[in-house]
Amino acid sequence: MNKLHRYFLKRLFYSIFVLIGLSIVIFVIARVVPGDPARMALGPRAPQFAVDALREEMHLNNNLPTQYFYWVKGVATGDLGKSLVTKRNVTEDIKEFLPATLELVALSAVFVIMFSILFGALAARHKDKWIDSLIRVMAYTGVAMPSFVLAVLFLLFFGYIWPVIPVLGRLSAGLYAPPTFTGLYTIDSLLVGDLEVFWDALKHLLLPALALAVGPLFQEARIVRSSMTDNMTKDYLASAVAFGMPDRVVMGKYLLKPSMIPAVSVMGLDIAAMMGNAFLVEVIFNWPGISRFGMEAMLHKDLNAISAVIVVFGLIFVLVNILVDLIVAYLDPRIRLGGGV
Amino acid sequence: MDAKIQRTEIIVPSPAARLKEGFRKNWYKFSRNKLSIAGLVIVLSIIVVAILAPYVAPYPKHAGKFVDYVNANQGPSAAHFFGTDNFGRDVLSRIIFAFRGALLMGIMVLAIAVPVGVFFGLLAGYYQGSFLDTFIMRITDIFLSVPPLLLALAIAAVLEPNLTNAMIAVTVMWWPWYTRLVYGMATSLKNEYFVTSAELVGAGRFHILFREILPNCLSPIFTKMALDVGWVILIGASLSFVGLGEQPPTPALGQMVSDGTRYMPDLWWMTVYPSLAIAVIILGFNMLGDGIRDMMSKGEHDRG
Amino acid sequence: MGNHILDIRDLYVWYRTYEGYSKVLDGVDFNVNKGEKVGLVGEAGCGKTTTMRSVLGILPEGQFHIPKGEILYHGENILKMKPQELHKIRSEGMSMIFQEPSAALNPVFTIGSQIFDVIKYSGEGNSAGSRSKNKEKIREKAIQAIREVYIPDPERILECYPNQLSGGMKQRICIAMAIVTERELLIADEPGTSLDVTIQDQVHRLLRDLVDKKGMSLVMITHSLGVAREMTDRIYVMYAGNIVEIADTKELFANPLHPYTLGLLASVPKLTGGGVTEGIYGQIPDYLNPPKGCRFYPRCDRADHSCQQEKPPLRDMGDGHYTACFKV
Numbered sequence: 021m022n023k024l025h026r027y028f029l030k031r032l033f034y035s036i037f038v039l040i041g042l043s044i045v046i047f048v049i050a051r052v053v054p055g056d057p058a059r060m061a062l063g064p065r066a067p068q069f070a071v072d073a074l075r076e077e078m079h080l081n082n083n084l085p086t087q088y089f090y091w092v093k094g095v096a097t098g099d100l101g102k103s104l105v106t107k108r109n110v111t112e113d114i115k116e117f118l119p120a121t122l123e124l125v126a127l128s129a130v131f132v133i134m135f136s137i138l139f140g141a142l143a144a145r146h147k148d149k150w151i152d153s154l155i156r157v158m159a160y161t162g163v164a165m166p167s168f169v170l171a172v173l174f175l176l177f178f179g180y181i182w183p184v185i186p187v188l189g190r191l192s193a194g195l196y197a198p199p200t201f202t203g204l205y206t207i208d209s210l211l212v213g214d215l216e217v218f219w220d221a222l223k224h225l226l227l228p229a230l231a232l233a234v235g236p237l238f239q240e241a242r243i244v245r246s247s248m249t250d251n252m253t254k255d256y257l258a259s260a261v262a263f264g265m266p267d268r269v270v271m272g273k274y275l276l277k278p279s280m281i282p283a284v285s286v287m288g289l290d291i292a293a294m295m296g297n298a299f300l301v302e303v304i305f306n307w308p309g310i311s312r313f314g315m316e317a318m319l320h321k322d323l324n325a326i327s328a329v330i331v332v333f334g335l336i337f338v339l340v341n342i343l344v345d346l347i348v349a350y351l352d353p354r355i356r357l358g359g360g361v
Numbered sequence: 362m363d364a365k366i367q368r369t370e371i372i373v374p375s376p377a378a379r380l381k382e383g384f385r386k387n388w389y390k391f392s393r394n395k396l397s398i399a400g401l402v403i404v405l406s407i408i409v410v411a412i413l414a415p416y417v418a419p420y421p422k423h424a425g426k427f428v429d430y431v432n433a434n435q436g437p438s439a440a441h442f443f444g445t446d447n448f449g450r451d452v453l454s455r456i457i458f459a460f461r462g463a464l465l466m467g468i469m470v471l472a473i474a475v476p477v478g479v480f481f482g483l484l485a486g487y488y489q490g491s492f493l494d495t496f497i498m499r500i501t502d503i504f505l506s507v508p509p510l511l512l513a514l515a516i517a518a519v520l521e522p523n524l525t526n527a528m529i530a531v532t533v534m535w536w537p538w539y540t541r542l543v544y545g546m547a548t549s550l551k552n553e554y555f556v557t558s559a560e561l562v563g564a565g566r567f568h569i570l571f572r573e574i575l576p577n578c579l580s581p582i583f584t585k586m587a588l589d590v591g592w593v594i595l596i597g598a599s600l601s602f603v604g605l606g607e608q609p610p611t612p613a614l615g616q617m618v619s620d621g622t623r624y625m626p627d628l629w630w631m632t633v634y635p636s637l638a639i640a641v642i643i644l645g646f647n648m649l650g651d652g653i654r655d656m657m658s659k660g661e662h663d664r665g
Numbered sequence: 666m667g668n669h670i671l672d673i674r675d676l677y678v679w680y681r682t683y684e685g686y687s688k689v690l691d692g693v694d695f696n697v698n699k700g701e702k703v704g705l706v707g708e709a710g711c712g713k714t715t716t717m718r719s720v721l722g723i724l725p726e727g728q729f730h731i732p733k734g735e736i737l738y739h740g741e742n743i744l745k746m747k748p749q750e751l752h753k754i755r756s757e758g759m760s761m762i763f764q765e766p767s768a769a770l771n772p773v774f775t776i777g778s779q780i781f782d783v784i785k786y787s788g789e790g791n792s793a794g795s796r797s798k799n800k801e802k803i804r805e806k807a808i809q810a811i812r813e814v815y816i817p818d819p820e821r822i823l824e825c826y827p828n829q830l831s832g833g834m835k836q837r838i839c840i841a842m843a844i845v846t847e848r849e850l851l852i853a854d855e856p857g858t859s860l861d862v863t864i865q866d867q868v869h870r871l872l873r874d875l876v877d878k879k880g881m882s883l884v885m886i887t888h889s890l891g892v893a894r895e896m897t898d899r900i901y902v903m904y905a906g907n908i909v910e911i912a913d914t915k916e917l918f919a920n921p922l923h924p925y926t927l928g929l930l931a932s933v934p935k936l937t938g939g940g941v942t943e944g945i946y947g948q949i950p951d952y953l954n955p956p957k958g959c960r961f962y963p964r965c966d967r968a969d970h971s972c973q974q975e976k977p978p979l980r981d982m983g984d985g986h987y988t989a990c991f992k993v
Contacts, residue, residue, distance in 0.1 A: 037499065165643075255765060261722075262723050263760060265756070296511045299511060330511060338506055351773065
C-alpha cells in the first residue's frame with residue numbers, strides 16, 4: 021500500500037467521523053428549537069391527544085441521547101422520518117429531488133472549470149493590457165453579484181423582456197420526462213436518444229446553472245490568473261523560454277499545469293458555494309431539486325426534512341472534497357509521490 | 362540597541378518619520394491598483410450615507426411603516442430616482458436605510474467570529490497533538506463540512522426570523538474559517554526560536570499565545586477580514602432574500618429584491634435597484650479588501 | 666573583433682520599483698569569443714545574473730527598462746530582434762544553467778518530458794522520418810545526455826519527477842538539458858552555489874569537461890574567484906553593475922589591479938596564515954541613488970575627490986588587461 025492510498029484511507033476515515041459529528045450538530049439544532057415539533061407538525065388547532073400520539077411516535081418523550089439513537093438508526097436504515105410538508109418519508113423526497121440538483125450543480129461546475137481557465141489564462145497572458153483589465157472588471161462585478169440577484173435579473177430579462185430561453189422548471193410543457201436511469205434529464209434523454217427533450221432540458225438548465233456559476237467562475241479565474249502570473253516569474257519558466265520553446269508550449273504546458281493546482285484545490289469550496297446558493301436559485305427558477313425542497317422545509321420548520329437535507333449535502337460535500345484531493349494529487353507529483361528516490 | 366556595538370553607522374529615524382514612511386509605503390502598495398481606491402471611495406460613501414441616513418435619504422419616513430397609495434408604483438423620476446414600491450415608498454430611501462443593516466451585519470459577525478475563531482485556532486495550534494487540538498479541530502471540520510450558506514439558512518430558519526438571529530447564524534458558520542487559518546500559522550510559529558526562547562525564560566502561556574504568537578498572525582487575519590466583509594454582507598442578503606433577516610417594514614436589501622420579484626416586470630425598479638445596491642456594496646468591499654491585501658503583502662522582492 | 670559570439674556593448678538595465686528606477690546595470694561591456702571560457706565574477710547583487718538574463722531575454726516581464734545598450738549575437742542586436750529570430754537563437758545558439766536546480770525544473774512534469782521538449786523544439790527534433798521513429802530518436806538522445814552527466818539508470822530517471830532527485834542530480838539534469846543539443850554558448854549561473862561543497866566541485870568539473878569536449882563557449886557566473894580560476898580562460902570582474910577589471914585568468918591572479926579585485930582576492934580563505942579573512946568593508950550601494958562617480962568609492966581606501974566626481978572608464982593596461990580605476 022503506497023503513501024497515497026494510506027492518505028485517502030485516512031481521509032475517508034476522517035470523513036465518516038465528520039459526518040457523525042455533523043449528524044449530532046444537526047440533531048441538536050433540530051431539537052433545541054423553541055416549540056414542540058409535534059405541535060408544529062399538526063398545527064395549532066389539532067387536538068391534544070393527536071399531538072401526544074405523534075410525540076410518542078417521534079420518540080419525543082425520551083431523553084435526547086435516546087432520541088438521537090432512534091434517529092441515527094433511522095438514517096442508517098434509510099428511514100429519515102416523515103416530512104411535514106410532503107407527508108411522505110423524507111427518503112422518498114430525496115430520491116425524487118436530488119437528481120435535479122446534481123444535474124444543476126454539475127453543469128455549473130463544468131462552466132466554472134471551462135471559463136475560469138479560459139479567462140484566467142487570457143488575463144495572465146495579456147497581463148496589464150486592456151483584455152486583462154476587462155476580465156478584471158468582469159471578475160469584480162461577477163463576484164459581487166450574489167447568485168440570487170443574478171437569478172432574479174435573468175428571470176426579469178429572459179422571462180419578460182427577451183424570452184429566448186425558458187426560465188422556469190426543468191422541461192417545457194408538453195414534453196415528458198425521459199425514463200429514469202440517472203434522474204438527470206439531459207443524460208437520460210441522450211440514453212434513449214430523444215434529442216428534443218435533451219435540447220429542451222439543456223436550455224432549461226442554462227440560466228440557473230449560469231446564475232450559480234458566475235461567482236465561483238470569476239473567483240477561480242482570478243486564482244488562475246494570479247497563480248499564472250506568479251509562476252511566470254519562476255526559473256523553470258525562464259528556463260523553458262531560454263531553451264527556445266514556442267509560446268504555446270511554454271504557456272499551454274509549462275505554465276498551465278502547475279498554475280491549475282491552486283485553482284483546483286479550492287474547487288471544493290466553489291462547489292460548496294454552489295450547493296448553498298442552489299437553495300435560493302432553485303426557488304427562483306422553480307427548479308424541482310432537493311434545495312428547493314430543503315428551502316420549503318426550512319420555512320415550514322420541517323425538522324426531519326431539514327436534518328435529512330443537511331446530512332445529504334454534508335455527504336455530497338465530503339465526497340466532492342475527496343474527489344478534489346484526488347485530482348490535485350494527480351496533477352501534483354509532489355503530493356502524489358512525496359520526496360526522495 | 363546599544364550604540365557601542367554598532368560598527369556601521371545606521372541612522373535611526375524618529376518614530377514620527379518612521380510612521381510617515383510606513384504610511385507612504387503602504388499607501389503606495391494600496392493605491393498601485395486604482396480599483397482599490399475606487400473600493401475605498403465606495404465603502405466610505407456607503408458608510409457615511411448609512412450613518413447619516415435620516416438626513417440624506419430623500420424620504421426618511423419611507424423606511425418604516427408608511428403607506429401612500431397615491432404615489433405607489435411610480436417609475437424612476439426626479440422626485441423618486443429609483444421609483445416607488447407598491448406601498449408608495451421611495452425605493453432609494455429604503456435602500457439607504459437598508460445599508461445600515463448590511464453594514465451592521467458585516468461588522469458584528471466579524472467582530473464576534475474573528476476573536477472566537479482566532480482564540481480557538483491559537484489554542485489548538487499551540488497545543489498541537491493534544492486532546493484539545495483534536496477536539497477543537499474536529500469540531501471545526503464538522504462546521505466546514507457543510508456548505509456555509511446552507512448551515513446559516515438552517516440555523517436562521519429554526520430561530521425566529523430577525524436581524525439578530527441572522528447575524529447569529531452567520532457568526533456560527535464563520536468562526537471555523539479563522540480557526541483553521543490561525544491553526545496553520547500557530548503550529549509553525551510555535552516552533553520558532555522566539556517562542557522557544559520565551560518558553561525558556563518562563564513566560565506564561567497567556568503571554569506566549571497572545572504576545573508572541575498572535576502578533577505574528579495578525580497580517581493574514583486582517584487581510585482575510587478585509588476580504589470577508591463583502592462575503593458576510595452577501596450571505597446576509599441571501600438570508601434576507603428568503604425572509605430570514607430584517608423583517609418588514611424595516612428595509613433590507615435581499616428582502617427588497619424578493620418583494621420586487623412579485624411585481625416583475627411592471628415594477629422592475631423594485632427589483633433592479635436593490636439588486637444593484639447589493640452588487641455595489643459587495644463590489645466596494647471586495648475592491649477595498651484586495652487593496653488591503655496588497656498593502657499587507659510583502660511587496661516585490663529585491664533584485665540584483 | 667569579428668570572432669565574438671556574444672558582444673555586449675554599454676548595456677544599461679534598470680528595474681522598476683516603487684521608489685523609482687533601480688539602476689542596476691550601468692554600462693556593461695562584455696564579450697565572448699568562440700571556444701572561450703569566460704568568468705563573470707562579483708559579489709551577490711552586483712548584476713551578474715541580470716546581465717546574462719538580458720542576453721536571453723528572460724528578465725521579469727514589465728518590470729525592467731533598458732535605456733541604452735546593445736547585445737550583439739554574431740553581430741545581430743538581440744534587443745531589436747523579432748520573436749522568431751530570438752526563438753532561433755534560444756533554441757539553437759545558447760542555453761543557460763540556473764543557480765537553483767530545484768527552481769529551474771518544472772515540478773509537475775517528469776524529467777523525461779522536459780528533456781524531450783528541449784530536443785523537440787531545438788531544431789534537431791523535427792528531422793525527417795516517421796513520428797514514432799522521431800520520438801525514439803529523441804529518447805535516445807536524452808538517454809545519451811543523461812549518461813554524459815554520469816547519472817546511472819537513465820531510463821528510470823526519465824520517469825522521475827524533479828522532487829524525487831537530489832540537488833546534485835537535478836543540477837546534472839539541468840546540465841544535460843543544456844548540452845543535449847548542439848549549442849555554441851553555455852551560460853552557467855553559479856551552478857554549484859546551492860549544492861554541497863563536494864557536489865559543487867563535481868558539478869564544476871563535469872561542466873568544464875563537457876564544454877571542452879563539445880567545443881562550446883562558456884560564460885561562468887560566480888561569486889568566487891577560486892572557481893573562476895579553475896574554470897575559465899578570461900575573467901570579468903563586476904562591481905555594482907560596472908565591469909571594473911578584465912584580464913586573462915592567469916594575468917588577473919598574477920597582477921590584479923583594481924582595488925575591488927584585490928579585496929575579493931583578500932577575502933578568499935587561505936590554507937596558510939589562518940584566521941578570518943579581511944573581506945571588504947561595507948556593502949553594495951543603493952541602486953536607486955547610486956554614487957555619482959565610481960560606484961566603488963564609498964568602500965575604497967584609495968578613493969579621493971576625483972573618484973566621487975567622475976566615473977572611471979575602462980583603461981587598457983596592455984595584454985588585454987583592462988581596469989576601471991583612476992588610482993592604478
